[in-house]
Amino acid sequence: MAANKGIGFFERYLTLWVFGCIGLGIVSGHYFPGLFQAIGSMKAAEVNLPVAVLIWLMIVPMLLKIDFGALHAVKQHARGIAVTLFINWLVKPFSMALLGGLFIRYLFADWLPAGQIDSYIAGLILLAAAPCTAMVFVWSNLCDGEPHFTLSQVAVNDAIMLFALSLLAALQWLSPLSLSALLLTLILLFGFQGQQILAQPLVIGLLAVPIIIQVYFNAGLAYWLNRKLKVAHCVAGPSALIGASNFFELAVATAISLFGFESGAVLATVVGVLIEVPVMLSVVQLVNRSKHWYEQETI
Known part of the structure; x- marks a missing residue:
């Protein structure tokens, strides 16, 4: 089971792979503009065919059957699951909308292209609206989380995304094929957008600010609520991490x-992809280092 594995080589250095693909995309777009123009022209019904293929390669590994059998364990961890659901579905999207509006529309507006403000905020909300159901097994393992809680929480989130949001079933493990397709997509993305980004290099850094703030806010809120409800640390840890991470x-x-x-x-x-691993590893460290403090009240 994925919960029994540590973070793999491919996932551990995800940030480096993302930076590499960003650089490759920007350089390629600059020196081979004709290639990217040709790729951009490969459309059918206004859909770019190479990009469509890459999207499916990202999604297909996620089309694994949801483990509905894990739902039987929900009652055993009802308080922890309730906290995580509250954070994932009632706090996270709306707090990101608030943070996105504050930072992107107001505080950072002078440094961002005016025509993309609404689009940036929409992307941030999309990122927040999809709770992670893959890397959370790794984060849970790193903080000695209760594996049955993690599995049942993921099953609940999968079911919600599948039925309530009409989205595709989520993956139970992080597929190298899915990540490879994601990285190839990034090369194309930055091949097309590289010149705009080079003209405004602060864009990525500015977009990262509300994402980072939200990760720590959601993790902290979930952790605190679990402590108040006297939930065991082995459940509170993964609850905080699931509440904070993104799919x-x-x-x-x-x-x-x-x-x-x-x-x-x-x-x-994409900025969410860039910062996911280092930021979440820092949350894992905070959860582990605060275990003694947490258990002082919950014991």
């Missing part, structure tokens, strides 16, 4: 399908 592959694919490959929404979701 970035799905967010990127959804942004492309809704707003187009060259939209600001896609770029905003």
Whole structure:
């Protein structure tokens, strides 16, 4: 089971792979503009065919059967699951809308292209609206989380995304094929958008600010609520991590399908990919280091 595995080599250095693909895309777009123009012209019914293939390669590994059998364990961890659901579905999307509006529409507006403001905010909300159901097994393992809670929580989130949001079933493990398709998509994305980004290099950094703030806010709120409800630390840890992390592959694919490959929404979701691993590892460290403090009240 994925919950029994540590973070793999491919996932551990995801940030480096993303930076590499960003650089390769920008350089390729600069020196081979004709190639990207040709790729951009490969359309059918206004859908870019190479990008459509890459989206499916991101999504197909996610089309694994949801483990509805894990739902039987929900009652055993009702308080922890209730907290996580509250954070994932009632706090996270709306707090990101608030943070996106505050930072992107107001505080950072002078440094961002005016025509992309709404698109950036939409991408940030998409990122927040998709709770992670893959890497959370890794985060849970790293903080000695209760594996049955993690599995049952993921099953609940999968079911909600499948039925309530009409989205595709979520993956139970992080597929190298899915990530490879994601990285190839990033090369194309930055091949098309590279010149715009080079003209405004602060864009990625500015978009990262509300994402980082939201990760720590949601993780902290979930952790605190679990402590108040006297939930065991082995459940509170993964609850906080599930509440904070994002299903970035799905967010990127959804942004492309809704707003187009060259939209600001896609770029905003890509920033989530860029910072996911280092930020979440820092949350894992905070959860582990605060265990003694947490258990002082919950014992």
